Amino acid sequence: xxxxSNDFQQPAGVEICEVGPRDGLQNHPTxxxxxxxxxLVERLSRTGVPRLETTSFVNERxxxxxxxxDEVAKGLARSPGLRRAALVLNERGYERLAAxxxxxxxxxxxASEELNRRNQNASPAQxxxxxxxxxxxxxxxxxxxxxxxxxxxxxxxxxxxxxxVVLDYAARVIDGGADEVVxxxxxxxxxxxxxxxxxxxxxxxxxxxxVHLHNTRNTGYANAYAALEAGAQLLDASIGGLGGCPFSxxxxxxxxxxxxxxxxxxxxxxTGIDLDALIEVSIWLExxxxxxxxxxxxxxxxxxxxxxxxxxxxxxR
Numbered sequence: 065x066x067x068x069s070n071d072f073q074q075p076a077g078v079e080i081c082e083v084g085p086r087d088g089l090q091n092h093p094t095x096x097x098x099x100x101x102x103x104l105v106e107r108l109s110r111t112g113v114p115r116l117e118t119t120s121f122v123n124e125r126x127x128x129x130x131x132x133x134d135e136v137a138k139g140l141a142r143s144p145g146l147r148r149a150a151l152v153l154n155e156r157g158y159e160r161l162a163a164x165x166x167x168x169x170x171x172x173x174x175a176s177e178e179l180n181r182r183n184q185n186a187s188p189a190q191x192x193x194x195x196x197x198x199x200x201x202x203x204x205x206x207x208x209x210x211x212x213x214x215x216x217x218x219x220x221x222x223x224x225x226x227x228x229v230v231l232d233y234a235a236r237v238i239d240g241g242a243d244e245v246v247x248x249x250x251x252x253x254x255x256x257x258x259x260x261x262x263x264x265x266x267x268x269x270x271x272x273x274x275v276h277l278h279n280t281r282n283t284g285y286a287n288a289y290a291a292l293e294a295g296a297q298l299l300d301a302s303i304g305g306l307g308g309c310p311f312s313x314x315x316x317x318x319x320x321x322x323x324x325x326x327x328x329x330x331x332x333x334x335t336g337i338d339l340d341a342l343i344e345v346s347i348w349l350e351x352x353x354x355x356x357x358x359x360x361x362x363x364x365x366x367x368x369x370x371x372x373x374x375x376x377x378x379x380x381r
């Protein structure tokens with residue numbers, strides 16, 4: 065059938081950032097050790113994901129799942145074509161990242177006062193300024209720097225967040241030199257109209273824009289599609305749909321990387337990611353965690369299904 069003017073237009077430069085080893089694991093009741101977390105990163109690195117958030121350099125007492133972040137980061141081998149990142153919240157976190165020689169830094173702060181004070185003990189304006197100081201330092205060291213605005217679609221404590229406030233912070237981030245700004249739906253309350261407004265507003269500021277989506281209310285994939293239509297250049301996702309924020313009551317998993325890739329490939333959007341390899345990582349991770357993952361595709365499989373061989377029949381678990 066001939067395409068019409070309303071057909072989906074493939075966006076240029078869309079990237080997937082896999083955040084499972086950080087955001088996926090940070091709130092999970094099963095705490096994985098350093099060796100398992102390194103293996104998770106290594107397995108994901110073989111799927112073709114272009115960017116991978118490997119860990120976060122935060123206070124281990126507050127986020128026990130990220131204990132041993134230095135050992136995880138230093139234990140990773142380089143993989144051609146893969147940019148290895150980690151989350152930091154302050155200068156001390158950046159120093160740990162630099163010592164581990166990772167490729168890029170991710171910095172985050174919340175758009176809402178209450179969530180940011182609970183998470184970082186500072187106002188959003190103070191945290192924004194601190195984030196931009198880290199951006200400047202990262203660039204001086206030859207690293208790229210991405211800034212995420214959390215609770216961009218809603219706050220668990222304050223409710224609705226004014227999009228004008230969010231876009232004001234986005235403008236500050238872009239003007240401050242960040243390589244990209246990412247709008248995070250931390251508690252999964254956003255809908256496509258909100259996504260389109262923030263992505264379009266961020267692009268109007270002249271910067272590279274991404275979204276970080278949670279599927280708490282089953283709108284995550286619709287929101288991802290809306291973000292692409294609005295010109296987003298980056299989509300965060302987590303293997304198997306793992307995720308949640310320790311400081312945000314009710315926050316559940318991210319959109320699942322393999323489910324998102326299936327959607328994108330079906331729409332003709334090239335990702336460079338091996339979907340079958342992603343599914344295998346999810347199946348492996350279920351076994352390591354001893355629990356079902358919330359994603360769908362690793363249970364249903366891709367379509368059309370791959371030809372089953374004698375060897376592959378016994379390798380699913």
